[in-house]
Amino acid sequence: MTMNGAESLVRGLLAGGVEVAFTNPGTSEMHFVAALDRVEGMRCVLFLFEGGATGAADGYARMADKPASTLLHLGPGLGNGLANLHNARRARSPVVNIVGEHATYHRRFDAPLTSDIESIARPVSAWVRTSEDSRSVARDGLEAVAAARAAPGGVATLILPADTAWGEGGEVPTAREPAARALVDESRVAAAAAALRSGEPTVIFLGDRALRAPGLDLAGAIAARSGARLLAQVSNARIERGAGRVPVERLPYPVDAAVAALAGVKHLIVVGTTPPVAFFAYPDKPSELAPPDCAIQVLAEPAEDQADALRRLADLVGAAPAAAGPGARPSGRPEIPVGRLDADTIALALGALLPENAIVCDESISTGRNFFRATQGARPHDWLQLTGGAIGLGIPMATGAAIACPDRKVVNLQADGSGLYTVQALWTQARENLDVLTIVWANRSYAILKAELAHVGANPGRKAIDMLSLDRPAMDWVSLAAGFGVEAVRVDSLGGFVDSLRSGFARRGPLLIEVVM
């Protein structure tokens, strides 16, 4: 046999441009693992838990704009990775899952690890296929890559029965470039222009590629020309921001604040996202956040060419983007704060010290409500958020972003409750010596849920409060990090925080700062 199915699959993935595999393999994936040594070019990154691998694939895709693969062990392994695949789906991140399965002929015996993998995969996947033949595995792999890369980007899950990995492989087809994003119809540009010319209050509501620097430059020019206001979704896959870039506010998370932010708006021009809806429903609060009499114009869907649509809209309304880049716009970088340690002084310290070209992975949840505003004037950076609301993304996402961009400092702003879901990914940061600074906000509670209890009108008693408290016992993040091989420090004063931030930004390699709130 010249090449088995597993080896042909690795070659197929490489042909499609997949260069990294985030893995947590088991027995059914052993031929795939063995093939990694017989084919040059695939970087393998091991995780102790599948949620680390899938979250890393999301972070990688957001920064590399192309998919990595995961390698997962049957239905339960996919289940363990499902929450961060949900986030990847909501980020429209291209991800290729390779999920091992029993040999085709073994499935009918219902061995202990047998389950309906496709049923588990479908809710997070744009594309699902089970290979049935070792000769078609390479083609299946390339089709998975193509499906993941098809605009706007999505999760493709290829289920790989063990005999299709160990049987004889077929030819590796030639990869095709992904199709260019579709251009929007001129009528949509004209409708948006009419809204902008109406003289009525208008918001340009941005997501996806419209939040990269070129899109924001165009949107900023349109806003300056027309008087419209820019607003982004609550949570976004990636925003290019900081000094010299067009600032954009985000829709607030609380429903009342979101409704207030959109009050009086008569036209909403949607670019690269969907109209604003409440994250959760609450008794007697609306699901749809724009006012009932607001006209909604979709300029560009997420799968469409958002920058092109904005360029044509800018032309139509006579808006000329200003020169971009650092120095083009006032910086407004904050001074290093003094005083006590709280969410506001932390925000200012981050804004003052964030290094040039940093990648910020923000899973701050309640502590970080003001971080975004205070860092708008910081040195240019990318801001990656929790898009799907499935907490436990921060540490894995930072890991994947650091693999994608080894020359950039990755800063993971991490709520403690959320970080504990996938804390094992710290080990991968140590193992790969990744340049990730993890900053944990140790408030020792599910603080957001204490607020949510009030929002839903539930009147909490002792047991309820106890279910949202993480201080009995308090977690010791310095010990946890040490347990996974990552150096860590604990600070409980603003001076200590600023000092540790300076030294953390000055060095390379993984470090964790536990900030006791």
Added chain:
Amino acid sequence: MTMNGAESLVRGLLAGGVEVAFTNPGTSEMHFVAALDRVEGMRCVLFLFEGGATGAADGYARMADKPASTLLHLGPGLGNGLANLHNARRARSPVVNIVGEHATYHRRFDAPLTSDIESIARPVSAWVRTSEDSRSVARDGLEAVAAARAAPGGVATLILPADTAWGEGGEVPTAREPAARALVDESRVAAAAAALRSGEPTVIFLGDRALRAPGLDLAGAIAARSGARLLAQVSNARIERGAGRVPVERLPYPVDAAVAALAGVKHLIVVGTTPPVAFFAYPDKPSELAPPDCAIQVLAEPAEDQADALRRLADLVGAAPAAAGPGARPSGRPEIPVGRLDADTIALALGALLPENAIVCDESISTGRNFFRATQGARPHDWLQLTGGAIGLGIPMATGAAIACPDRKVVNLQADGSGLYTVQALWTQARENLDVLTIVWANRSYAILKAELAHVGANPGRKAIDMLSLDRPAMDWVSLAAGFGVEAVRVDSLGGFVDSLRSGFARRGPLLIEVVM
């Protein structure tokens, strides 16, 4: 409003006999959480990760023989709990999942956390329902309990849209007792008796309730009378064993050894399980493990009354069970070993020192291959295994078993690679001050996979070996335990292990011993 849906659901669960909720709640579950204070009688146990909650529900069910509930947050929360629900399904453990969902009217807006929860739930669930009305929630909850308790026991998943929790609740119906297990037809008993009388080599192949002491007493008497051999599945939910109980060997995990164990067998009498199949398929090895000419007689399906079937079979072949209980059979408890620390001396030390009535949760994987045999003569105890092959059950299962049986010592024999999937459950052991001794076998590799690489005929290279090695960096379990609030010690000699085992068994409360192999 006298009672909202959430409160009616809690009352329904209580009426069905559910007394414990293993929770990791989010916003959509806040009314359920608040209801726990308004209704007396439900013990709430918080986990940092859903896999802890679902694995605990499995461990609880195995010891309590009735379901606990879980409380999980939408599709991603269920996803995080899926691997241990898969194990629970394979253990036939009754479990009631309560999975929060967006309000019924909010689902169509496709808010970020929206997903197809039913599709995720179905592969692990015997019963799935989405409540659509707050007035029917209590009834739905009771039906979920009934579905979980229906023989042989299974996972029931009730999806709870937020408005069915906060809307007005309906009447709580009266719970019905679960139906008794069906009795097997006399023809099956007669067929098994004929096999036993054939004079040909016969194995009585046991699972489920046939592995509790009364079933084993009967099976042991039948074996003694007929010359048949007793054998259990590779992995079992719970075996009552130790001094004074009928010993039973398990089918070996490796295919060649399993085939050898069944070689020459002409009759296989299956009680409470399914015929033996290979855990995984391997090139050129069989999936079915019994010889092709072996006649398979199913005496009792898992849902049927196995003890009754064994009793009738014993009567038919004239087998009288010996008096049971400690002292009834020779003990064979090993001496405390001396020498070097290895898997064999560890096994002897466990056999010598295991306290009376201990609950052993065994996720030892490769290190523990000989533990089972060496503990057969230990003081009477229960032995709980990883039934579904989804690693990461040990720490959660031990946690749930300790909640079910607060007066018994729980001993978690834990492989390091597996333990890291759900290590966060240590925190719950600290929080609840549970009497769990966790013993971690720190071989710092996925040792089983190194063996599997050879079994599947894959020829490993540098990258493959690296994907199965956990020593770069080595995990520090003492630090990890401390991070979660659990006291821990590290030992690397047999003397140190025996000493720490003695003191661990003598005290109460959570403790972790890291055994460096």
